[in-house]
Amino acid sequence: MEPLRKTEKDIHPMDDLLRMDRIPHIWCPGCGIGTAVTAFAAGLAKAEIDLTKTCIVSGIGCTGRVAGYVKLDSFHTTHGRAIAFATGIQVANPDLKVIVFSGDGDLISIGGNHFIHAARRNINMLVICVNNFIYAMTGGQVAPTTPLATYATTSPFGCVEPPFNIPYLADSSGAVYVARWTALHVRRLTNSIAEALKKPGFSVIEVISPCAMYYSRINRLGDGLDMMKFYHDNTEIRHGEDTKNLDIGFQTKIIVGKFVDRERPTYMDSYNKWLSGTKKD
Amino acid sequence: MKTNLKAVLTGTHTLSGNEAFIEGAFAAGCRFLAAYPIMPAIETIERYLKRSAEVGATFIQMEDEISALAAVIGASWTGKKSMTVTSGPGFSNMMEHLGLGVMLETPCVIVDVQQSGPSLGIPTRAGQGDMMQARWGSHGDYEVITLSPSSPQEMFDFTIKAFNFSEKYRTPVIIMSDEYVAHKKEKVIIPRADEIKITPRRYFKGQKDKYLPFKRDKDFVPRMVDIGDGYKFHVTGLTHDDKGYPIMLEECQEYNVHPILWKIRNDTEKIIEFQEIGTKDAEIVIVYYGATSGAASKAIKQARDLGIKVGSLKLDTVWPFPDKKITELAEKVKAFVVPEINYGQIVSEVERCSYGNANVVFVSHGENGIDNTEDIVSAIKLALNEEKIKKGIIEYQSQTGRV
Ligand SMILES: Cc1ncc(C[n+]2csc(CCOP(=O)(O)OP(=O)(O)O)c2C)c(N)n1
Ligand code: SF4
Ligand SMILES: [Mg+2]
Numbered sequence: 001m002e003p004l005r006k007t008e009k010d011i012h013p014m015d016d017l018l019r020m021d022r023i024p025h026i027w028c029p030g031c032g033i034g035t036a037v038t039a040f041a042a043g044l045a046k047a048e049i050d051l052t053k054t055c056i057v058s059g060i061g062c063t064g065r066v067a068g069y070v071k072l073d074s075f076h077t078t079h080g081r082a083i084a085f086a087t088g089i090q091v092a093n094p095d096l097k098v099i100v101f102s103g104d105g106d107l108i109s110i111g112g113n114h115f116i117h118a119a120r121r122n123i124n125m126l127v128i129c130v131n132n133f134i135y136a137m138t139g140g141q142v143a144p145t146t147p148l149a150t151y152a153t154t155s156p157f158g159c160v161e162p163p164f165n166i167p168y169l170a171d172s173s174g175a176v177y178v179a180r181w182t183a184l185h186v187r188r189l190t191n192s193i194a195e196a197l198k199k200p201g202f203s204v205i206e207v208i209s210p211c212a213m214y215y216s217r218i219n220r221l222g223d224g225l226d227m228m229k230f231y232h233d234n235t236e237i238r239h240g241e242d243t244k245n246l247d248i249g250f251q252t253k254i255i256v257g258k259f260v261d262r263e264r265p266t267y268m269d270s271y272n273k274w275l276s277g278t279k280k281d
Numbered sequence: 282m283k284t285n286l287k288a289v290l291t292g293t294h295t296l297s298g299n300e301a302f303i304e305g306a307f308a309a310g311c312r313f314l315a316a317y318p319i320m321p322a323i324e325t326i327e328r329y330l331k332r333s334a335e336v337g338a339t340f341i342q343m344e345d346e347i348s349a350l351a352a353v354i355g356a357s358w359t360g361k362k363s364m365t366v367t368s369g370p371g372f373s374n375m376m377e378h379l380g381l382g383v384m385l386e387t388p389c390v391i392v393d394v395q396q397s398g399p400s401l402g403i404p405t406r407a408g409q410g411d412m413m414q415a416r417w418g419s420h421g422d423y424e425v426i427t428l429s430p431s432s433p434q435e436m437f438d439f440t441i442k443a444f445n446f447s448e449k450y451r452t453p454v455i456i457m458s459d460e461y462v463a464h465k466k467e468k469v470i471i472p473r474a475d476e477i478k479i480t481p482r483r484y485f486k487g488q489k490d491k492y493l494p495f496k497r498d499k500d501f502v503p504r505m506v507d508i509g510d511g512y513k514f515h516v517t518g519l520t521h522d523d524k525g526y527p528i529m530l531e532e533c534q535e536y537n538v539h540p541i542l543w544k545i546r547n548d549t550e551k552i553i554e555f556q557e558i559g560t561k562d563a564e565i566v567i568v569y570y571g572a573t574s575g576a577a578s579k580a581i582k583q584a585r586d587l588g589i590k591v592g593s594l595k596l597d598t599v600w601p602f603p604d605k606k607i608t609e610l611a612e613k614v615k616a617f618v619v620p621e622i623n624y625g626q627i628v629s630e631v632e633r634c635s636y637g638n639a640n641v642v643f644v645s646h647g648e649n650g651i652d653n654t655e656d657i658v659s660a661i662k663l664a665l666n667e668e669k670i671k672k673g674i675i676e677y678q679s680q681t682g683r684v
Pocket of ligand 1: 104
């Protein structure tokens with residue numbers, strides 16, 4: 001049979017930004033990662049930056065697969081090391097804008113050291129961290145973001161470790177732009193991504209996202225839609241809120257917004273200053 | 282590539298192995314170093330920074346060696362020749378990304394200035410205990426080109442070779458230095474820039490949407506592009522197809538990984554270099570590499586003076602191992618004597634390749650110092666007096682000052 005001709009309607013507005021030859025993607029129905037990617041693609045378009053000079057690096061995990069679906073120069077690296085890999089790219093060619101897109105376990109646990117040091121150095125990159133409060137890809141283990149008392153396969157009696165508050169960690173490590181949204185706040189997340197893409201320095205956007213497969217199931221929270229309803233009823237926008245106050249408990253209120261937006265010389269600013277000083281002698 | 286005249290310090294200089302390494306790297310076109318400080322490799326970073334401004338090279342001190350090699354691989358994809366340098370404990374940390382470098386087929390150079398181990402060992406003492414780690418330390422199957430310099434001059438020359446191999450085969454290359462070679466100061470001759478053979482990166486030059494990052498050319502080696510050139514390519518450390526897309530199937534494992542090994546195995550004859558002296562009529566052949574070279578050469582001379590027919594095989598390339606050469610020699614000679622500053626690593630390769638046709642005597646310099654000529658000479662005599670072929674490795678028991 002003759003294949004159907006593609007009409008104007010069949011071409012997705014994000015065809016240019018996504019690797020359509022890899023669709024269908026691996027994510028479960030009701031997963032929030034796809035929404036975060038949609039917001040990212042929209043943010044890229046909105047920022048009107050040179051996409052040739054933009055690249056994306058992911059670590060490992062369900063979120064770590066994002067780099068593989070985005071039509072930019074893209075790298076799927078090792079667990080936790082995306083920021084380190086991206087640091088090399090950015091410092092070797094400062095004209096490039098680098099985005100790191102990965103999960104909470106990847107960026108904050110095994111990659112936690114790279115996260116704080118890249119923030120401290122103020123490496124010019126945008127980190128988008130999908131926080132589903134769990135290690136999803138490996139089947140639902142405790143993450144460094146899992147709220148106290150939450151169930152996971154490695155916390156059958158409820159999580160006994162206090163979680164990291166990602167915006168506070170980013171803020172105190174030196175990030176110049178810090179925001180948090182949920183997978184429900186697509187428009188605001190898009191705007192935030194567009195804004196952060198234009199900001200020189202280390203920016204962090206946390207995206208609270210439902211893992212319908214593990215987090216919701218293990219904790220009996222319903223499906224992806226139920227999680228979205230929960231976000232709808234339990235999030236509050238508080239721009240400029242002190243990042244100390246952004247802890248998240250099990251099914252407690254989630255404060256979202258843009259918390260930090262400041263200026264600080266980037267690593268390359270300082271490096272080039274040193275370099276021009278040396279060259280004068 | 283425009284040649285930066287300041288990058289090549291043409292002339293004769295007195296340099297340590299560590300300094301000669303940096304000069305070799307600049308001469309080879311390296312412009313990116315990411316590293317984490319460790320003895321006895323620190324002087325390399327200091328030398329690099331002393332020269333980096335005039336050469337136009339970038340440095341970043343990373344938070345550990347895991348991130349240092351990650352940054353190097355990322356940097357290499359921007360088109361900059363990139364490297365990192367470390368010692369044992371840091372080399373252990375790098376094993377994770379040695380594998381990534383192999384899988385992403387990314388040119389880069391890693392230098393391990395070996396110290397004693399395991400663990401912290403003695404950071405200021407030379408060792409050759411990481412030789413097997415270089416070959417097998419990262420998980421999964423891989424091949425890795427590994428060079429072993431024995432002097433500052435070789436450090437300079439081999440560094441250029443290492444960068445050339447890494448570009449030619451699109452793979453990480455390791456240089457196994459050690460504390461002795463790193464700190465030894467010697468005359469190093471640096472040729473004119475136009476006399477140095479540089480292998481440039483081999484780029485894909487086709488249509489922007491036609492680039493396949495792992496499509497192999499006839500030589501098994503895929504071509505590269507730089508980030509920012511508009512190809513919008515994808516690469517992954519997962520088993521992948523030519524496009525760089527992950528495919529979780531057995532057939533793809535074979536399709537992807539086997540050629541990564543073969544691009545090197547196929548060319549071993551071109552890669553392997555050694556210095557073979559007096560093996561024609563030799564009864565005994567000393568096989569050595571790196572820091573034991575001084576003691577080995579002295580021992581050979583002493584044994585010859587005693588009328589013993591001793592030949593030598595100095596391994597410049599340790600991996601891939603010169604299997605064929607050893608097998609060939611084993612059929613002619615009575616025994617091999619292998620001195621190493623460890624408790625037996627490369628010697629087992631010599632034994633493997635001998636197929637029981639020659640005795641293999643191991644001299645451990647584990648405790649007796651680098652200049653222990655005496656033990657090597659005694660081991661040569663022992664090898665000579667051994668009438669029958671013995672199974673396995675004959676370990677020479679040192680007579681000198683073993684505690
Ligand atoms: C070195 C290493 N250790 C462990 C793993 C197994 N692993 C794969 S993904 C993952 C957790 C990912 O969690 P997160 O970053 O939160 O991503 P998610 O799947 O939740 O999006 C782990 C532990 C690995 N791939 N590599
Ligand atoms: S396991 Fe969870 S995070 Fe992973 S794709 Fe499924 S819903 Fe999403
Ligand atoms: Mg997660």
